[in-house]
Amino acid sequence: EADIYQTPRYLVIGTGKKITLECSQTMGHDKMYWYQQDPGMELHLIHYSYGVNSTEKGDLSSESTVSRIRTEHFPLTLESARPSHTSQYLCASSELGADSYEQYFGPGTRLTVT
């Protein structure tokens, strides 16, 4: 059973607010990811990290930023939320080794910006 957690699960917030979506995993995985998924659409990778102090931008451009100060924690921040940021955000983690491609997903945060 994968142990990866996201909070909050649901968030409704006004335009211009700063928000941080939390993601934590207890599996000791080095690699972590943030995906954005609109209804009926594919998951798009927006950020990933190889480990502590490593952050990379994904395939989909995003106005969000991430940090990785601790192995288990990979928060995503939006400095000024806009309605276009309304989406589901999924966090995932995986081992870093060459044979470990399976990603474990958190339950997701459904963000609505009004």
Next chain:
Amino acid sequence: EDKVVQSPLSLVVHEGDTVTLNCSYEVTNFRSLLWYKQEKKAPTFLFMLTSSGIEKKSGRLSSILDKKELFSILNITATQTGDSAVYLCAVDDQTGANNLFFGTGTRLTVIP
């Protein structure tokens, strides 16, 4: 540009039917193909396929990869209402960061 295409986009079947979900891909340096099941929240892992022609099986679900024709199928036999979900196909392109490229998914609805 790497691409993963799933078909059909949605499917409605009766309990007991057998379904076949398709995933075709174009990636620069293929490493593996993964299937996930996504219900209301997070995708859960089903299979990882790296070699052609070797069927992976788990209960009523099975999957096989064809690296020559660049596709995979996911079969579900004797479907149950609990199989209703979005089934996601993802491909690991080993160029760069070992990240996954996801298809849009197939939404399967199993009615009693």
